[in-house]
Amino acid sequence: MGSFIILMGVSGSGKTVIGKALAPAINAEFIDGDNLHSQRNVDKMAAGIPLTDADRLDWLQLIAKVGGEHSAQGTNCIIACSALKKSYRDLLRAHNNLMHFVYLKGSFDLIHDRIGKRAHQYMPSSLLQSQFETLEEPQADEPDVFTVSIDQSISEIVEEIVKADLIS
Numbered sequence: 001m002g003s004f005i006i007l008m009g010v011s012g013s014g015k016t017v018i019g020k021a022l023a024p025a026i027n028a029e030f031i032d033g034d035n036l037h038s039q040r041n042v043d044k045m046a047a048g049i050p051l052t053d054a055d056r057l058d059w060l061q062l063i064a065k066v067g068g069e070h071s072a073q074g075t076n077c078i079i080a081c082s083a084l085k086k087s088y089r090d091l092l093r094a095h096n097n098l099m100h101f102v103y104l105k106g107s108f109d110l111i112h113d114r115i116g117k118r119a120h121q122y123m124p125s126s127l128l129q130s131q132f133e134t135l136e137e138p139q140a141d142e143p144d145v146f147t148v149s150i151d152q153s154i155s156e157i158v159e160e161i162v163k164a165d166l167i168s
Helices: 015-025 039-046 053-072 086-093 108-116 125-134 154-163
Strands: 004-008 028-032 076-080 099-105 145-149
Touching (some): 004 015, 004 053, 015 028, 015 076, 015 099, 015 154, 053 076, 086 099, 108 125
């Protein structure tokens, strides 16, 4: 069995950048969860309309399926997925025993500044406030979540995650 890591956090927290840097360090495939969104969801976000729980359901189920398939095939994978609510994380972990979450935690101001310096195909900075409003930070009853501060370099974040030894 392979291991399955969800890199979670609000838009702009560095999920894709960290995922691409982390994957070779832990012999895993990186998958950007944004690429698994339906065209309908992409269109809504591009228009600056926040997704609803109903919009996210099929997307979360697909992420769980893709990660579970990798794990069952004996390969390690990392999927970038905001996983903002505990209910989303519960859905993702429901059928994935070897799953861990890495929460890329940062302040609104830090992430807002970063988003202003990048171009993203369909996530305007105007949606950041709604992401923070939706975010339910992981609590002690979610022991499979490892939290990392993003107020450090990419290499330091990757090193911290590797040291956590989340790949079995």
